[in-house]
Amino acid sequence: MRPVRTAFAGALLGTVMLAGCGQTSATPSGAPSSNAPSSAPSASQDAAFPAKVQAANGEITIAKRPERIVSISPTATESLFAIGAGPQVVAVDALSNHPAEAPRTDLSGFKPNVEAIIAHKPDLVIASDDTIAAELAKVNVPVLVEPAATKIDDAYDEIADLGLATGNKDKADKVVADMKSAMEKLSAQATDGKKLTYYHELDTTPYAATSNTFIGQIYSMFGLVNVADKAPDAAGGYPKLSAEFVAQADPDLIFLADVKCCKQSRQTLSERPGWKELKAIKNDSVVQLDDDIASRWGPRIVDLATTIGQAVQKANGR
DSSP: OOOOOOHHHHHHHHHHHHHHSOOOOOBOTTSOOOOOOSSOOOHHHHHTOSEEEEETTEEEEEOSOOSSEEEOOHHHHHHHHHTTOGGGEEEEOTTOOSSTTSOBBSOOSSSOOHHHHHTTOOSEEEESSSTTHHHHHTTTOOEEEOOOOSSHHHHHHHHHHHHHHHTOHHHHHHHHHHHHHHHHHHHHTTSSSOOOEEEEESSSSOBBOOTTSHHHHHHHTTTOEEGGGGSOOOSSSOOBOOHHHHHHHOOSEEEESOHHHHOOOHHHHHTSTTTTTOHHHHTTOEEEOOHHHHHOOSTTHHHHHHHHHHHHHHHTTO
């Protein structure tokens, strides 16, 4: 069973994710969704039930193939559509902005409203924490808790969980296999260069992420050295740094995960006291990430790794 992420890390990453997602139109969360599955399940999919899924909130038994899934986790939403469960999804939270066809509402994943969720008549709810599991259990709605990944294998495991829970095991297994293959290839392409240092910025405070975090492990695949690892860390892998600390570390690469939320760029960094002469800024080695991709642990971690790999190759002159 995977542990639920620490309160601090969850709140921090949640805040970053909330700020990073733009506001768009959404249907009222109190009204039942009219979305319905567009394809009938196959006999093999039905035969997979009842299914027992080992999630972060224990072993969850799903009696039959769910046809009205509600996701209040942007990462889970991406994974559900990637494994072919999209037609079974009737509502997602306000921050689930990928893929475009996901049925967005104003449901909140940070402050979930049980009544609003029930209004969509779900037969399965996917969440990133267990705050609503007990309440939904009272009305016989199973909740699958898939928290923020703490290591890359967690991401693969959660996708497999969703495949088992939705009757899409074969497609989920293929998605995971393809992800693993792509990540291995990307890592192999970038391990023969010089040791480069980097700084990954979560927000303008600035908070960073150490190598012990999920995002830090992705960077480690490329042999990168995290300057945040030397900072005092009282926040479970997410230390609050000072501008002076980063300036003194003078990383070879800077990755910004606060582009959408906070409009950060090479130019804005150069205006920070003591940062104008940093190697990364002078050598054009500031990488603007997609805030959403950088804060989620679903299938698009391959896209994140691709961006990191390209930056490493550029910095190594390849």
